[in-house]
Amino acid sequence: MTRIDLLLSDCRAATMVAGGAPYGVIEDAVIAVKDGAILWIGPASEAPEFRPVSAARLDGRWVTPGLIDCHTHLVFGGDRTAEFEARLGGATYEEIALAGGGIRSSVTATRAASEADLIRAARRRLASFIAEGVTTIEIKSGYGLDLETELKMLRAARYLDGDVRVVTSFLGLHAVPKDQDRDAYVAMIIDEALPAAHAAGLVDIVDAYLESIAFTPAEVSRLFDKARSLGLPVRLHADQLSDGGGAALAASYGALSADHLEFTAQAGVEAMARAGTVAVLLPGAFVALAETREPPVAALRAAGVPMAVASDCNPGTSPLLSLRAAMMLACSQFRLTPEEALAGTTRVAAQALGLAARAGTLEAGKAADLAAWDIERPAELSYWLGGDLLHRSWRGGVPVVA
Ligand code: NIG
Ligand code: FE
Numbered sequence: 462m463t464r465i466d467l468l469l470s471d472c473r474a475a476t477m478v479a480g481g482a483p484y485g486v487i488e489d490a491v492i493a494v495k496d497g498a499i500l501w502i503g504p505a506s507e508a509p510e511f512r513p514v515s516a517a518r519l520d521g522r523w524v525t526p527g528l529i530d531c532h533t534h535l536v537f538g539g540d541r542t543a544e545f546e547a548r549l550g551g552a553t554y555e556e557i558a559l560a561g562g563g564i565r566s567s568v569t570a571t572r573a574a575s576e577a578d579l580i581r582a583a584r585r586r587l588a589s590f591i592a593e594g595v596t597t598i599e600i601k602s603g604y605g606l607d608l609e610t611e612l613k614m615l616r617a618a619r620y621l622d623g624d625v626r627v628v629t630s631f632l633g634l635h636a637v638p639k640d641q642d643r644d645a646y647v648a649m650i651i652d653e654a655l656p657a658a659h660a661a662g663l664v665d666i667v668d669a670y671l672e673s674i675a676f677t678p679a680e681v682s683r684l685f686d687k688a689r690s691l692g693l694p695v696r697l698h699a700d701q702l703s704d705g706g707g708a709a710l711a712a713s714y715g716a717l718s719a720d721h722l723e724f725t726a727q728a729g730v731e732a733m734a735r736a737g738t739v740a741v742l743l744p745g746a747f748v749a750l751a752e753t754r755e756p757p758v759a760a761l762r763a764a765g766v767p768m769a770v771a772s773d774c775n776p777g778t779s780p781l782l783s784l785r786a787a788m789m790l791a792c793s794q795f796r797l798t799p800e801e802a803l804a805g806t807t808r809v810a811a812q813a814l815g816l817a818a819r820a821g822t823l824e825a826g827k828a829a830d831l832a833a834w835d836i837e838r839p840a841e842l843s844y845w846l847g848g849d850l851l852h853r854s855w856r857g858g859v860p861v862v863a
Pocket of ligand 1: 746
């Protein structure tokens with residue numbers, strides 16, 4: 462009899478393995494966990510005998526991969542409620558940014574915050590995601606915009622790794638800081654800040670904001686060349702407010718993902734399909750900014766571009782503390798199917814973070830990151846806007862929400 466750490470039984474598994482039954486369903490499933498990974502998963506009728514240290518019968522509940530939020534700006538100082546009010550009064554996001562607010566106002570607050578302050582505030586926000594079954598979260602820098610504060614943000618993000626797995630993205634090219642020479646700033650980020658953050662082991666992925674109010678294709682290309690020379694994968698905030706050719710640029714670097722994509726044209730979609738670049742859809746920003754231009758979901762689907770869904774949790778454009786709400790909004794605003802939305806926060810989200818071999822589906826060999834739900838069918842995860850549906854969760858087989 463095989464000794465294992467954890468045995469889950471009497472459950473229905475939405476494995477999210479592609480290519481078979483919808484949701485990769487296994488009815489009456491058994492999941493055996495050993496050393497943090499799934500050792501065996503399959504129908505109870507075929508299960509070998511296991512000797513578990515602990516066991517849970519789940520009374521027919523659904524089990525999915527732990528949810529993965531592949532795009533957040535969870536670490537920041539202050540808040541931007543005043544800008545929210547200004548936008549409600551008629552100001553646009555671009556106008557506020559050009560007047561020195563927007564990202565720059567979060568930069569001022571983030572520089573002023575201590576590392577402990579940043580951790581405390583981010584941990585409070587993270588609790589909302591953990592409570593809804595998130596077991597992996599990506600967190601970006603980009604509100605420091607100087608070496609010291611970018612490193613402080615990334616250290617705070619790394620510190621939060623525990624109940625959830627944290628993946629970091631270096632977003633030095635997020636905005637040009639106030640009163641600073643643009644070229645000197647770009648050079649500092651590329652030649653100094655990125656190498657220093659990488660040397661300190663703080664960077665998993667390199668990100669940038671390509672936009673008319675942010676950085677140009679030439680500047681982003683220089684950053685991505687540097688990332689390549691350091692052996693780091695890249696991703697890009699692309700085509701959110703205008704078509705800057707961001708999707709095609711990201712694809713030309715073999716980016717893990719291109720994110721937002723509201724203004725992406727057909728050529729960008731096709732380039733992403735060829736490169737295997739994931740489209741990360743961020744309906745929280747779309748809703749909070751009251752945007753009307755939708756990302757080309759039908760074209761992405763037709764071209765076979767995998768679609769992820771993320772919260773984009775940030776103080777400016779997406780004050781969204783729920784990945785499940787993002788799933789619901791992706792369905793209602795962008796017409797994803799509930800199955801696509803769940804794939805977008807499990808299997809495809811893992812791909813967007815370069816974690817496809819380790820997470821995102823329930824398969825032998827993958828991490829035992831699991832969520833058990835009080836639902837009757839998997840589509841409910843994308844159907845309810847809010848609500849506490851989680852029964853239990855585990856990271857690497859260790860209970861998180863118990
Ligand atoms: O993903 N688009 C750029 N970055 C963030 C917004 C940042 C901010 O306004 O603070 C985003 O939407
Ligand atoms: Fe973002």
